[in-house]
Amino acid sequence: xxxxxxxxxxxxxxxxxxxxxxxxxxxxxxxxxxxxxxxxxxxxxxxxxxxxxxxxxxxxxxxxxxxxxxxxxxxxxxxxxxxxxxxxxxxxxxxxxxxxxxxxxxxxxxxxxxxxxxxxxxxxxxxxxxxxxxxxxxxxxxxxxxxxxxxxxxxxxxxxxxxxxxxxxxxxxxxxxxxxxxxxxxxxxxxxxxxxxxxxxxxxxxxxxxxxxxxxxxxxxxxxxxxxxxxxxxxxxxxxxxxxxxxxxxxxxxxxxxxxxxxxxxx
Numbered sequence: 001x002x003x004x005x006x007x008x009x010x011x012x013x014x015x016x017x018x019x020x021x022x023x024x025x026x027x028x029x030x031x032x033x034x035x036x037x038x039x040x041x042x043x044x045x046x047x048x049x050x051x052x053x054x055x056x057x058x059x060x061x062x063x064x065x066x067x068x069x070x071x072x073x074x075x076x077x078x079x080x081x082x083x084x085x086x087x088x089x090x091x092x093x094x095x096x097x098x099x100x101x102x103x104x105x106x107x108x109x110x111x112x113x114x115x116x117x118x119x120x121x122x123x124x125x126x127x128x129x130x131x132x133x134x135x136x137x138x139x140x141x142x143x144x145x146x147x148x149x150x151x152x153x154x155x156x157x158x159x160x161x162x163x164x165x166x167x168x169x170x171x172x173x174x175x176x177x178x179x180x181x182x183x184x185x186x187x188x189x190x191x192x193x194x195x196x197x198x199x200x201x202x203x204x205x206x207x208x209x210x211x212x213x214x215x216x217x218x219x220x221x222x223x224x225x226x227x228x229x230x231x232x233x234x235x236x237x238x239x240x241x242x243x244x245x246x247x248x249x250x251x252x253x254x255x256x257x258x259x260x261x262x263x264x265x266x267x
Contacts, residue, residue, distance in 0.1 A: 031097030032181045033105045034213060035059040036081065040090035043076060043237075051076055051237045054090070062229035063204075063214040065245070067221075069260060072234040074217040078184045081215065082108045104131070107180040111187040113171035120162070120170055121146065121155040127174045141177050149173035149203055165196030172203045183207055185216035189223065201227060221261070225249060233257045 041054040051073040058064055066074045079085045081092055083103060094102045116123050124145050128138045146152040149169040154162065159170060168188060175183055185204065189197040197220075204227060208214050218224055224231065224245070231248040233241035233256075240254040252258050 032060075033094040033096040033098050033102045034181060035095050036182070037093045037095055038081070038090070039093070041077075041080060041087050041092065042089045043073075043080060043085065044088040049237055051080070051087075054234075054237075054239045056232065056239060056242050058213070058215065060213060063208050063227055064216070064230050064232060065224045065228035066215070066217045066232045066234060067224055067260070068234035070219075071236075073237040074234055075186050077232075077234065078108065078186050078215065078217060082106060082184050084108075105180060106182040106184065107175040107178060108184040108186070109168070109171045109175055109188055111190050113167045115159040115162075115167060115170065118159060119155065120151060120157050120159050123159050123170060124174045124177045128177055131178050133178075145173040145177040148176050148206055150199065163196075165192050165199060168192070168196075168200050169203055172200070172207075176203075176207065180212055182213045182215065185214065187217055187219065189218070189220065197223070233260070235260070 036058045038054055038056050038058075041051060042049065043051040054073075054077065066077060068074050076085070080087055083092075093099075098105055116126060118126070121142050124142045125138055128141055129135075133141065142155075143152070146155055149172055151166065151169055151173060154166065159167070162170060172188075188204065189200050192200065201223065204214060204216070208227075214227070216227070218227075228245040228248075231241065231243055231245050232239060233248070233252070233254070235256050241248060241252055241257045243252070248257070249261065252261060
C-alpha cells in the first residue's frame with residue numbers, strides 16, 4: 001500500500017477535511033515500541049498446538065497482512081501479539097524505547113466491534129478518558145476522529161443502532177483518537193458489502209498514510225493485494241511464508257501458499 005495513496009470515497013468528508021488528516025500525527029512523545037520481534041511463539045490448548053514456533057520481525061512502514069485458511073491461527077496470532085493472551089512458549093518483544101508501556105501504543109479492532117451503550121461521540125470520548133487525555137483536548141480529538149471516519153453527522157446517534165459498516169468505522173475512529181503506533185485488525189470487513197468494505201479500507205489507508213503500523217488478518221485475497229506491503233502466511237499454526245506482498249502473490253515459495261492462492265482446499 002503506497003503511502004501517497006489517499007482515500008477519496010468516504011462519505012461526508014470534504015477535500016479540506018481529507019487534507020487535514022493526510023499528514024503523520026506523531027501525538028506520542030518519547031519514541032515508540034517498534035520493531036516487534038516474535039521468537040518461537042507457541043500456544044497450546046487442551047494438548048493441541050494451535051500456534052507453533054512462529055518467528056518473525058515486524059517493523060515500521062509496511063502494512064502486514066496475515067493470510068491462511070480457516071483455523072490457521074491468524075486471529076490467535078493477533079491476540080497474542082496484542083497481549084490479550086499469554087503464549088505457551090516463545091517471546092513477543094517490543095524493541096522500541098517505549099516498550100515498557102507497550103499497551104499504550106497499540107490498539108485492536110475486532111471483526112465484531114465492541115461498542116458502549118452510549119452515543120457515537122461518547123464512545124470515542126470514553127476511550128480518550130481511560131487513556132488519561134485531558135478533557136480540554138478531548139472534544140477536538142473526538143471531532144477529528146469522527147471526520148476521519150466520515151461519521152461526523154452521526155456523532156449523537158446511539159452507537160449500537162449503526163449499521164455494521166458504520167460500527168466498524170466507529171471502532172476505527174475510536175482507535176484513531178488514541179493515536180496508536182500499531183493497529184491490529186482482525187477481519188475488519190468480514191460480512192460487509194463491497195461499498196462498505198471500500199469505505200473501511202479507506203479508513204485503514206488513512207491510518208497507514210499517517211504513520212500507524214497495520215497488522216491485519218483477512219480471508220479476502222483481493223483486499224490483501226490492495227492493502228498489503230508484506231504477507232505472513234500461516235497454516236496449521238505454523239508460519240510458512242513471510243515475504244513482500246508482490247513476491248508472495250507473484251510466486252510464493254511454499255507449496256501450501258501456492259495452493260492457497262489457487263483456491264485449493266488446505267487441511
